[in-house]
Amino acid sequence: MTELERIAHDIRVDILKMYYIAGWGHMAPALSCVEIFTALYFGDVLRMERRSEEDHDWVIMSKGHGCATWYSCLSRTGYFPREDLNGFYQAGSKLVGLASPSVPGVPLPTGSLGHGICFATGTALAAKCKKNASRTYVLLGDGEAQEGSVWEAAMFAGAHKLDNLCVILDRNHLQASDWVENITVDEPLRERWEAFGWHVLECDGHDFPALLSAFEEAKAVQGKPVLLVAHTVKGKGISFAESRAEWHSRAPRGEEWDKACAELGIEVKELGRI
Amino acid sequence: MREACTNLIYELVKQDARVMALTADSRNGVYERIRDEFPAQYMDYGISEANMASSAAGLAASGMIPFLFGMTNFMAMRAFEFIRNDVAIPSYNVKFIGIFSGLSRGGWGATHQGTEDVALLRSLPNLLVITPATPIEAREATRWAYRHEGPVYIRLEASGEKEYFSNIYEFAPGIGQKLRGGRDITLITMGPILSEAMEVAEELEKENIYARVLSLSTVEPIDESLILEAALHTKGILTLEEHTIEGGLGSAVAEVLAEAGIGTRFRRLGLHGCATGCGNREEIRALNGISKDDVCRTVRQMMEA
Structure with a gap:
């Protein structure tokens, strides 16, 4: 197991514990983006040492339903104490169930879809205005891309050549109620985004070498924003939650906890505390 | 503006x-x-x-x-x-x-x-x-x-609105402006429709009705003391706005009066939902019951009540 794989595993354990404490919520949307966020925060993609500087890199989880992954990463990089993860969904805590700006490191509330990518055009444009090296990374859901505002932002970023903007599409093919393809036609993805002026990359969203090399490639692209289509599995890592629409907004129940713990190699009694 | x-x-x-x-x-x-x-x-x-x-x-x-x-x-x-x-x-x-x-x-x-x-x-x-x-x-x-x-x-609206403030005017949130004194009725406005209220006040003066005119540029926060003082020292309050009164100025003033427990003659002129009708601005105001004539008529009714 590589260091990044170990971190991703630990983040999955955090997620399982957070939903155990919460008792409900969007566990599967968090699990699909664990490797993407692990690569960003722990794979030397973001320049973490600059986070207190004005030209820091931005991370925006536009699909705020996956925020357990983001909160875990932020707690592991010093934005707030690890202990605080125990407050997920709890009264008096800052850790609201969908990404909230009350959490250090989260610049805006997301989960209402089609917002984060628009906000990101502003941080990317500001970096251009100030001529600094800040880059903006956005995680976009594939269902989320049905929002019209996503395409307002896509058209704007392409037209203004925001090559400091990298959008990662969490391509898990599922949205809240069904498979994306049962609801609409969103292919051909590559041609659509290219037509809006974007450079499109694709990779396995659970494979670290593939993700890291895609992020490196994205940094080298000039004159165009980058869409990285990361092929993922919703619910990844908890077998019975994988690729199942009914798992969009729920946590395990009863004996499912034993099974989930067994799959992540922890004891059920460890679940209650982070 | x-x-x-x-x-x-x-x-x-x-x-x-x-x-x-x-x-x-x-x-x-x-x-x-x-x-x-x-x-x-x-x-x-x-x-x-x-x-x-x-x-x-x-x-x-x-x-x-x-x-x-x-x-x-x-x-x-x-x-x-x-x-x-x-x-x-x-x-x-x-x-x-x-x-x-x-x-x-x-x-x-x-x-x-x-x-x-x-x-x-x-x-x-x-x-x-x-x-x-x-x-x-x-x-x-x-x-x-x-x-x-x-x-x-x-x-904002557009261009050419009448000026009632001096060049040294300083804006502050929650501070309303008294543009005209009067002891009979208070007209409270929001925005450039202030000019209609000022014209109405002049016209009413010919009938010996003396209207106070207040302009509120913010309703949250709202200048409660200016409203309450008007409620105590004039015989009624009429709000006027080019905005839906539900949630607009009319509602905001009503909230202040109700929470203060003050009962006074009170009417609200403004839109109810979206405006209807075709025409120029004066004509659309008239079609939606917020023309100068509508204000004058409402004040007279309030004075008779």
Whole structure:
């Protein structure tokens, strides 16, 4: 197991514990983006040492339903104490169930879809205005891309050549109620985004070498924003939650906890505390 | 009032590299000068108000001070949820300049009339909504917005509004203005419809009805003491606005009176939902019951009651 794989595993354990404490919520949307966020925060993609500087890199989880992954990463990089993860969904805590700006490191509330990518055009444009090296990374859901505002932002970023903007599409093919393809036609993805002026990359969203090399490639692209289509599995890592629409907004129940713990190699009694 | 506001924005752009002039295909002469002279501080987002509002939050998060210029109906209402989630809740330093509010583009129909924006936006956290009544008040509200760290929405109409304030007027939120004294009836207005109230007051004086005229540029916070003083010292209160009274000025004044437990003769003139009808501005006011004649008639009824 590589260091990044170990971190991703630990983040999955955090997620399982957070939903155990919460008792409900969007566990599967968090699990699909664990490797993407692990690569960003722990794979030397973001320049973490600059986070207190004005030209820091931005991370925006536009699909705020996956925020357990983001909160875990932020707690592991010093934005707030690890202990605080125990407050997920709890009264008096800052850790609201969908990404909230009350959490250090989260610049805006997301989960209402089609917002984060628009906000990101502003941080990317500001970096251009100030001529600094800040880059903006956005995680976009594939269902989320049905929002019209996503395409307002896509058209704007392409037209203004925001090559400091990298959008990662969490391509898990599922949205809240069904498979994306049962609801609409969103292919051909590559041609659509290219037509809006974007450079499109694709990779396995659970494979670290593939993700890291895609992020490196994205940094080298000039004159165009980058869409990285990361092929993922919703619910990844908890077998019975994988690729199942009914798992969009729920946590395990009863004996499912034993099974989930067994799959992540922890004891059920460890679940209650982070 | 549009020029009074945008000319000051031009000066701010010139003085402060953080100030940006943004629009969504709603240009004006001053913004075109900014585009030509300070292209790095100008951006036309195209017809995409939602993206502009949220992108402005991203700019503000990066230390810029964006002034968004656009038609009220699009900027405040089409982009409402983007203002709510991305600007108001995290309290980013974004300034919205909404033009052609009320019925100032009356003849274009309800889609282009900004008649619910105050009701919507005053319900949001952190965002201050200002409805200047005159060009000087528009300019001073803009100056205040620049100095204030936090989101501000300035509701403007067009050009050529009558001036009632002196050049040394200073804007402050929650402070209303008394434009005319009187002991019979109080007319409270929001925005440039103040001029109609002033004309009505003059006309009523010929009938020995002495009207006090108050202008409230903010309803959240609202100048409670000015309203309560008027309720105690005049025989009734009539509110007048080019905005839906549900959630607008009429509602806001009613809330103050009700919470203070004050019973007085009280009527609200304004729109009920969207305005209806075709015509020029005066004709649309008349069709929607907020013409000068409607105000005079309502005051007379209140005085007889």
